[in-house]
Each structure stands twice: as C-alpha cells, then as structure tokens.
C-alpha cells in the first residue's frame with residue numbers, strides 16, 4: 001500500500017514541478033512585456049496555483065514517508081524490547097547466560113532493527129526514484145527524426161549544382177492525426193530564380209520552409225532538388241546544403257566564430273569576408289576579442305538586426321545554392337533591411353532564393369510570386385502578370401497593403 005501511494009505521489013510531484021519551472025522561465029524571459037502590459041498579478045496568480053498544487057503533493061509525499069518511519073521505529077523497538085525481555089527472563093528464570101551475553105543480544109537487536117529500517121528505506125527510495133527513470137524512458141521512446149546520414153545513399157559533394165527546386169503533388173502535416181497544412185503543392189523553381197512566397201496569416205508559408213528542411217515530413221508527394229528526392233538522403237546531408245535566415249534568428253552560447261562556423265571548416269579570412277559582406281565586420285572589430293567575442297545564451301548581447309546579420313554571414317560562408325528567408329525583414333529597422341536585401345541581391349545572385357515576406361515591397365521585384373492560400377497554391381506567376389490581373393489575390397494583397405500604409 002505504501003509503495004503504490006508513494007510511487008504515484010512521486011510521479012505527481014515531478015509532473016506538477018515541470019509547469020513551475022516553465023512558468024518561471026517564461027516570466028523571466030518575458031518580464032519586460034509582463035510589466036509593460038501590467039500583467040504581474042496574473043502571472044503571480046498562475047505561479048501560486050502551480051506552486052500550491054506541487055506543495056500539496058509534496059506534503060502528502062512527506063507525510064506518508066513519516067507514516068513509514070513511525071512504523072519502522074515501532075517495529076525496531078518491538079524487536080529490541082522482545083530481545084531484552086527474553087534475555088532477562090532466560091537469566092532470571094532459567095539461569096542461562098550472564099550479563100555480557102544479555103548485553104550482546106540487546107546490542108545485536110539494536111543493530112538488527114537499524115538494518116531493517118535502512119533496507120526498507122533504501123528499497124522504497126529506489127522505487128520512488130525509478131519514476132525519474134520512467135520519465136527519461138518516456139522521452140527516449142519518442143519517435144526520432146530520420147537518420148542524420150544514410151551511408152548507402154549520400155549525395156555528391158557538389159549537389160545541388162544548380163539549385164532547381166520542384167514540389168511534386170506535395171502534402172504535409174505537423175503530426176499524425178492532424179489536418180494537412182500543405183496540400184498537393186506542385187510547382188517548380190528554376191535555378192537562380194528569386195521567388196517571393198506570400199499569403200495570409202496561417203496560409204502555410206513557414207510550413208513550406210519547414211518542409212524544405214524536412215522539419216515536417218511529406219505525407220504525400222516529393223520535393224526534388226536538382227532532380228533528387230530530398231527524402232532519400234539523411235537529414236544532415238539535406239540541411240547542410242540549404243541556408244536559412246529565420247524570422248527569429250538563433251545564436252548559440254559560444255564565440256562569434258563558433259556561431260559562424262560550428263564545424264570549424266573555414267579559415268579566418270573566409271569568416272572575415274563573410275562578415276564584411278554582411279556589413280558586420282566593423283562592429284566585430286570594435287570588440288577586443290573579435291572573432292572570440294562571447295555570444296551569450298540565445299545571443300542576448302546582440303540586437304535582432306545584428307543576429308540576422310550573423311545568420312546572413314553564416315549563409316554567405318556556407319555558399320549554399322538554395323537560400324530561404326523566412327520573414328527575415330519583419331522585425332528589423334529599414335536600414336538593416338536595406339543591407340540584407342542589397343547583400344542578398346549581390347551575393348546570392350547565382351543562388352535560388354525563396355523569400356517568405358509580409359512586406360510585399362521586398363518581393364515585388366522577384367522573378368516569381370507564389371501565393372499560398374489555405375495550404376494550396378492559389379497563384380504562381382511573375383509579379384507583373386499577377387498585378388496586371390485586377391482580380392488576382394496578389395493584387396488584392398498589394399492593394400490592402402497600400403491602403404494600410406496610407
């Protein structure tokens with residue numbers, strides 16, 4: 001009875017503990033927004049509720065531990081009392097043994113009761129701690145992504161040589177059981193083409209870039225890069241051939257060099273050249289440690305614009321044939337936006353570039369515009385042709401954007 005209850009309570013203690021840590025982390029990282037919107041009391045209330053639930057479970061857990069301790073103590077004392085009584089009785093009633101033997105028997109009885117207490121406590125502690133192993137196993141049993149490298153099927157080092165991208169009746173969903181977010185997409189991006197991807201919120205633009213990096217896998221259909229189905233290769237082989245400047249740039253704790261060249265593949269000269277092209281070299285030179293300058297957790301000692309420039313430098317260093325810009329310009333100032341656009345036009349001239357854009361002016365001069373609506377391709381043509389058609393959805397989006405700006 002004790003084991004079942006204590007195991008369940010320990011399990012509950014862990015599951016009610018995780019939301020407290022998550023809430024704490026959220027509150028620390030979002031402290032500025034919480035204060036700005038005056039939501040301190042709401043966050044405190046949520047934290048108190050979660051702490052309350054955890055303390056309730058912990059209290060019960062420690063209470064049943066005390067319950068066991070008391071019973072073990074009583075049991076131990078019964079052993080010592082029984083042994084002492086028998087020893088004294090045997091000396092006085094039957095004249096067997098003497099004081100030294102009685103002393104020895106009582107000492108052993110003490111030792112014995114301590115040992116029993118120790119054994120029972122160790123066993124119950126081990127049972128309780130197994131709930132942690134159980135949780136670790138739960139994570140270990142999660143379905144892993146595909147293999148990083150498939151030895152029998154590796155692309156050539158030079159792949160992709162041209163950067164031709166083809167979606168063939170491609171559909172994808174986030175998880176089994178969920179609805180398709182990309183539905184039957186069929187389109188082709190020719191080498192060196194610059195394609196702007198537009199659509200309303202939730203249309204599936206970001207999902208398209210996730211599909212290309214195989215963060216979500218195909219439910220039906222294929223994505224071909226230079227004629228090769230990307231699903232046949234390992235994830236490392238596919239992802240290392242593509243570059244992305246994400247909406248929310250990711251930097252890792254480490255040095256500037258480690259962030260630009262995590263696998264130590266490039267020379268200092270290459271790294272500085274990429275920084276020059278990304279217009280970031282002057283800023284890094286002002287730091288005493290230069291390329292060894294420390295980037296703190298999540299790159300918090302860099303502004304969002306600078307983080308995107310570091311991502312741009314990373315993409316420049318990689319010389320990938322396909323670049324995806326995921327709403328890269330949505331969160332930065334016009335000057336940085338200009339730098340990024342200018343560098344992309346100049347340095348990625350020979351690459352295929354897919355730009356997921358909210359600001360339509362950044363893609364109005366692209367070669368093609370892909371308009372996604374509810375996960376399907378609604379329009380795919382040159383911006384000039386789409387704008388010439390007064391009834392096209394693209395014209396509608398452009399007019400809406402103009403009306404918003406006036």
Ligand SMILES: Nc1ncnc2c1ncn2[C@@H]1O[C@H](COP(=O)(O)OP(=O)(O)OP(=O)(O)O)[C@@H](O)[C@H]1O
Pocket residue numbers: 174175178181199200201202203204205206207208
């Ligand atoms: N992690 C996820 N799990 C399940 N569904 C998701 C997930 N992320 C997005 N979706 C769903 O996929 C659909 C497309 O979302 P997506 O983020 O691709 O749209 P989007 O066009 O990029 O929107 P936005 O312009 O607002 O970024 C939406 O209906 C969304 O609810």
